[in-house]
Every structure is written in C-alpha cells, then in structure tokens.
Amino acid sequence: MNNLPNSYPKTNVQSENVINSVKLAWPAVGLFSVFATLFKSNSYLFDSVKLLLLGRRFTQWLLERINLQYWITSQFNEGDPAYEWIIHFLTYQKLWRQSLSSRVFATNSKRKWSIGSSEFNGTTAKGSAEYVPTYESPQLFRWNGYWVEIRRSNQNSKLSPPQFSVGNNKTIFVTLYTTDFSVLSDLVEEARQRYIEVSKPDVIVYTADMQAASSIPKHSIFLIEDIDCAFPSREETDYDTASFFAGFPISPSHPSRRSAVSLSGLLNVIDGIGSEEGKLFFATTNYIDRLDPALIRRGRIDKKLQYSLATREQTAAIFLQFYPESQSQNMSEKSELTTMSEKFASCLPIDEFSTADLQGYLLSWKTQPSQAVAGVLDWVKLERAERRKRKEREEAEREKTRRKCKSLKLNASIHPQRPVSL
Template sequence: MDTIKNILSPLGMSTGAIQDTLKLVVIGGTVETARRASVSAWNGFVDSFFLTAHFSQDDYPYDWLMHWLAKQPSWGRSREFEITTRSVNRNGITQTTTGDLEEEEEEEDALVHGRRKRKVAFMPSLDTTHTIYYCGHWLRITRTKAYPDYRHGCSLKISVVARNNDILKKLVLEAKREYEKDAEHRVHIFMADTSYGCWRWNGARQKRPMSSIVLQPGVKDMLLADCKDFLCSEEWYAERGIPFRRGYLLHGVPGSGKTSLIHSLAGELGLDIYVVSLSSKGMSDNTLTTLMGNVPSRCILLLEDLDAAFTRSVSRDEKSTGAPTAATAKEAATTETTDGSTLSLSGLLNSLDGVAAAEGRLLFATTNHIERLDPALSRPGRMDVWVNFTHATKWQAEGIFKCFFPFKPSTPATATTSTSPKDPSQQNLPLPKRKATTHAIPLLTEDEISELAKKFAEAIPEDELSVAALQGYLLKNKTRPRECVDEVGEWIIQERETREKLKKEKAEREAKEKKEAEEAAKKEKEEKEAKEKEEKDEKEAKEKQERKERAAKAKKLRADATAKSDSSAATTPASTESTPAADTTTSSESTASSESETSTGVDADTEESATEEETDKASSAEDKKEKWVAVKSTSAAAPAATTTITATTDAAAAPATTPAAEAAS
C-alpha cells in the first residue's frame, strides 16, 4: 500500500482518493470475474444438455441441410433475414422458401421482355441463431462465415437438446434423401483448383438420356455394360491384387460426340464428373498428384483434348510420334515461363497409376489425334478400352433425325399433347401456352417420320460430315421436318463449299506464313552475315593497329639502344687520342653495330609492311621475329658499350703511367 501511495503521490492524489480508487478497482475486478465465471458456468450447464453438430460448406452435408432448411416454413419466417436472388443450391435447383414474393408464384416459365423472371427469396441472416421444431425437439441453427473474403468459408451449426445423437442422424438422413430426390436428374461438375490443390464445384447440369447419343450399333451398350461391371467388381479386383481402376480413351474426329457420351454415361450411372485441365496455370506434378489422390471413388475423371492440352511433353523421346519439333520446343519453353505450368509426362503417368493414385474411378480421356500420344500414356492399364469416333454415317443420320422429331403416339392424346385441329376453321385459333421446344413441332405418324428419316439418311454422304454439323442443321430446322429433308441437299453443297473455302484460306494463310517465315529467316541470315563481316573487319583493323603499335615499339627500342651506345662512345674523347688502336677498334665495332642495327631496322620495316597483308598465323610469326630482333639489337649494343668502356679505362690508365716513368728516368 505504501508503495502504491508513493507512486501516486506525485500525481497530486491525496491518500483518501488513492484508497477510494483502489477499492473501486478491486470491487470492479471482483464483479467482472464473478460475472464471467457465472456466464461460463451457465453456458457449460446449458451446453451439457445440447448436442452440437458442425457442417462445412466444402462438404455435401452442408448442401443437404441447407436444401432441407429452405423447405421449412419457420426458416422462411425468420425475424432477421437477407433478400437474395442467388438461391441456387449446389444441386442446381432453386431453394424455394415460404417467404418468396407473391408475384413470383406465377408460372415458372413466364418471360419478361425475353428474359426469365428472377425469383426473390428471403434467407436468414448470417451469425444469427434460429429455432426450428423438428420431431419433438427444438433445433438451434446458426449459419456463420469464417472468412469474409472467401466464398467457400460458410459453416452451419445445429444444436439440439437430446440424450444421444439419434435425432441428428435422422435429420441428416432425411435431408440427404430429399436432396438426392431433387437432384436425381442432374450431374455435378467439379473443376480442379490448382491454387489450392483441391476440387471446386462448378455447377450441375441436366442429365442427358442415352437415347440422344447415336453411335455405331453396340458401342453404347458395350461401354455402359463395361462401366457397370467395373463398379460392381471391387472385391474381384482386390482378390487378384489388381488396382481398382479403369481407363477409357475416346479418340477420333472433332464434333463426333465424345464429350456428349461421357455426360450421358455420368447421368445413366449417377456419377459426378471431375474435369482436369492439364494446361491450366500453376499445374505441376505435385499439384496433379494431389488432385488425383483426392478424387473420390465412384466418379468419372475427365481429361479433355489430351493431345492439345499436353503439348509441352507429349513424348519422352524424340523418336516417338508425338515428339515436339524444335519450334514447338522453343514455343513450349516460352509458354512454360509465362503460364507457370511445370507438368511433365512422367508426373502425369505417376498420377494416373502411381502409388498415390485414387481407385474406384472411371478415367475418360479424349483426343482428336491419337498418333500424337506417347505409347506409355495410351497403353493398357492406363487406357484399357479404346473407342474410335468417325464422321456421321447414314445409320447415324437416320437415328439423329428420329431423335429430333417425335411421332404421334398411338394412344389417345392426353391433356399435354396437341394434335392438328380437324376443323379447318379452327386452324387460325391461338394454341394454348406450351413450351417453346414442343408447341410448334408438328406431330407426324411413326411411318412418316421413318420415311423422312430414310430420305434424310440417303442424302447424307457416308463418313463426310460430323455429327455436330448434322445436329446444327437439325437445330435450325427443328420445327420443319419436311423442309429439313427437302433442303438437306442444298445444305450439303453449302457445307462443301464452306469447307473448300476454309481449306483454301487455310492453305493461303499457311503459304503466306511460310513465305513470311522464309523472308524473316533470309533477312535474319543476311543480318547475321553482315554482322559477322563487320565484326571480322573490326577484328582485322584492330589486329593491324596492334601490329603497327608493336612495330613502332620495337623501332623505338632499337633507337634507344643506338642512342645509348652513341652516348657511351662520346663520353671518352681522351681515350680516343691516346689509344688510336683502341679507338679504331671501338669505332669499327660501333660502325659495325650501327650498320647491323640499320640493316635490322630496314629488315623490320620491310617485314612489317609484308606482315600487314598476311594471315593471323604470319602475324604471330612476325611478332616473334620482331621480339627476337629487338633482343638481338639490345644484346649487340651492350657488348659495344662494354668494349668502349674497357678501352676508355685502358686509355686513361696509360697516360698516368707514362709521366711517372719519365720522371723516374
């Protein structure tokens, strides 16, 4: 206490104020502690009677329960809600609540200025607890969002007063049954997310009936039977130690129905489709391995356009059919640096049938050019079943025509079936509101449809037009079956002319590109040659300048040596008079040395001028010769100087001795 008083006294507080402040702090802290303890105890007491389940938006049970809650009346009568038009669930069906606006209760297909009406729904707000009565229990439901900036961060918490979790199990199973019932006619599509290495729901599509796929006889039945047999043979594979995987390679011309067949098979088997884009940004060996390992069992894994999506490494050796050319390799290197994809063929092979590869899935791969694939990628074990897709045949054309145009049923027409009015006076009366896809199609008899289909098939050339082209033509004439047959010949002529025109334009474009490439290569070659010539000229000029500098330097060294020898000879005039013999000898030696140096200098100059026109090899030899001349000149000057100095010394000593001898005599 005294310490606290000493601290607070400089602040001008009296002893009474300090005591009152301390009392207030102690009492406030005690009350707050008691409040927190009581709240914690009460929450613990209440929670002991509740069972709580948490559901994440990334998993299916969240969608089951949200779909189930959307149908509950109390969920739509929430006191705190948000108005939204984005009430489409993962299964692709609209979540309807009792809080929808009255005007939205009108006909679903009603259009406003050509656009479909948007349904406005009242959804309970986030971070708000709602109470729902279910099977004799009160459910407390709270929807929260863990990450505001992350669209998949919502979660659902359900609490119920119960002794065990049977009520929660019953709730989840009921929600699942209703969800699957409403999503029975839809196929879920999942796309690979390379940023997080996981799968993201991309949408739900209506199932496509197998009858809408017209292939060669027996192909659909074979594939469907093989897929069903595989899905029921898990124990058989396990007993024999065979990996529980199956691969299908669909190859052929574009627009022949490969992807449509996969969509139809997924709907027939009740499987989801997981799509992988091998050329997507950020795709690497590790990412692909992680994605393949997270693929659930009993699903379809789709690799579309395998030859086009995997251009950087379709082959592991240059001798393979799909080995990229030099230009392709250069382009691939550029692409790899720009899109950040580092996927290799080995990584793809390991992800398909490696140790970490998922089992129980049906792998479908499509390609338009099977010859570009590496044999290791298309071998059995990875691609077990091959199906070839060709252009449309006459049999396919007849089947597609029958699929597009329905025939009049033999049973009496129902309330939803319209027939042509028997009374001609009633033909101009307005027809009842029907869907745009059926109300304008005239219903013909089965014999009439068969006859028109045969005529249509006879007009179609064998193996020339794609199935997609036929489908496009029939879509344009979906309400005119007779006109469709009558005009098919003209359409075929137009298609041929269009193909010829496109082929001609492609040839011209390729020729133009080839010509431009040749001109660019020629220009690049000329620029390269000019640059090489310029560099060569610069190099020769530089070498010539260096040779001149070396010659001048050698000449200067010789001149210095000559001047030094001359100066040494000039410093001894007395010795020249006393010893004429020595002087004569020295002079003769100096003259000889000078003549030698002069002749050497002349030779060096001559050799220098000759060296300027020789090659680099001669230049090197000349450099060595010039160095040798310089050394020789220096060594020649040195003995001359030594002789001169010696002669001078002897001459100086001689006069000194002669007077002494004369004096002695």
C-alpha cells in the first residue's frame, strides 16, 4: 500500500504522452479524412483519369496505324559529296547569320564555307579568315515556298568496322514540311549545281579517310600519298611479332609505324567485293621496297613510274625556270642565261641530287644567277659532307641496335621467358 501513491505519477505521464501523440498526428488524420471524403463524394474523378489515359493510348494507336506524316526528312553524312553540297547551299542561304557561336578557319579556298566577319559585326571581311557557325540548334527557313528545318548531330558509328571508325560522324538532317518527294530532289539538285558552279575553276578533290573510303564516287581518282607510311609490310610485322614472342623482355628498339589503316582494308577498297569499276588508283612513295608485295602486284598496281634524280637536261631547265629569259629584252642577255644554265648543269653530277635539292639551292640566289653558278661547286661539297655525316650517324644507330638485339637474344637464351599469352 505504501507503493501505490508512487505509481500514480507514471500513469499521468503516460496519459500525457498519448495525448501529445494524438495532437501531433491529428492534422494528418484530418487531412486523410478530408481526401477520403472528397474522393468518395467525387468518384467521377477516377473515371475521368481512366478515360483520359485510355483516350491517349487509343490516339497513339490510331496515329501509328494511320501514319499521318506531313514532312520528309533526309540525312546527309560527312564524307559523302552530298554533305558538302548541302553545307555550301545552307551557307549561300545565309541561314546562320544570326549565330553567336562559330569556328574560325584560315581562308585557303575559293569556295565559300563561312558567313564572313561582316555577317557578325557589320564590318568589311578581310578575307584572311572564315567564320563557320557551329549550327548546333535546329534552324528553320523558307525555300521556294516550303518550310525547311535543319539540325545536326554528332554520333559515334558503332556499325563501322574498326579500320573505318575514325572519330565522330557529323550528320545533317534536312526536314521539308511537304509530302512531295520531288521538292527534296529539287533542293538537292540546286545545292549540287551551286556547288559545281563555285568549284568550276578548281579540281574537286575528295579527301577520303578510311571511314569514307567505301563511299568513293564512281569514275573518280583515288590518290594516297606516301603510302609506305600508312602501314608496315607483312614481313616487317612478322619480324616484330617473332622478336617479341622469342622472349625479348622489351619491344624492338625501332618504332613501329602502326596506324588505324589495315592492309586488308585498303586491298578491299582497291579490288575487293565492295570496290567499284571505273576508279583510277594512284599512290606515291619514296620507299617502294617497304611496300607489301600483295599491294604492288599486277592487277592492283599496273604501272610504276620512277622519278629519278635530276638529269643534266632537267638541271638546265630548272635553272631557266628560276631565271626566265622572257624577263630580259636583250638578246645577248638571253643567250648568256642559256650559257649559264648549261654551265650550271655541267657542274652538277648526274643522278645525285633531286630537283627539290636544286630548287632549295637556287632559292638562295633568286635574283643572282651568276652567283648561283659560281657557288654550285662549294654547295655540292657541303651537301656531300652533310650526307656522309648523316650516313655515319645512321650506321652508328643501326650498329647500336644490332648490339642491343644481340644482348637481348643472349639474355633470352640464358633466362628463357614464357611467351606472353594474348
């Protein structure tokens, strides 16, 4: 009985906690009851939402079945000639003259790819630079009574083979708000005609990288300069691979001329299944011995033209080209230039210097033909000395490489290593 008075305060405390909890939860309970009452009294809201969802799905189903479309969309991929047509056409239309974002390029062509600095700030274009808008956002303009929308996208080509995947693919989408396909044909034809009209004074050269090689136009010229730099021959590749798997602790000392271009990919472009008839294939090289025999066999390379070092006649002709007789009105001076050209050619050994070497020497005496003739013997001695030193340095490097390879082979025979598994 003495403990009873002590139990009453605990009961009072618990009652107060329950009351406080009810007070805190009462707003939520009241809000729930309000919503419950609202939805019970307005059950038609649920039916309205259901009807709206059903109507939306039915509309989508109906549009997919009827296929209502009031526009034509075409795609132009970079690397194809049509891409350049449409770029030049849109530039001619001054579509992006209000663009605030642009890329700056040095002017190196008669073809107009930019909108010019005057389009930006109203000043006179100086002609030394081109300002090409980035045209990232869609653009809308009117052409021949039709609305045309232009947008561009950059995306990686996942379908291209590895030897053809080079960076990003730039694509331009042209949307014509009409169902008449002939309108699209007229637009492309106008773009092509404008491009050809501007390009008439020049030779149109398609710089085909490996990604665009499969889309080389028919009846075109396919040119690869310094083809020996594109890939090593199979003999060189086999030597490097054998050296690596023989147990060498490091890779060969000479740098491998690897690139993203494969020999098989190039051979398929030249005469593979996907090759087109009517193409003329040209290639240049300074080291024909480095080319793979499969590349230069008959049927792929039918004609080989060797440009040898300068002959005596070529040397005299180069001299006269630098100091033309037409600049002189005196017949005696003309004959004197001819005599100097013959003397200049006689001082030079045959098939020892290239025309580029002679051009470099004559440029140092551009307006002094007599001094060019007088100093040619000293120049020959200097060139021979430099060549001899360069050859000695190359021989020393090769000897150093041979000694290093010999040491590596010796170490590999003493301490054989397991080949690296691929």
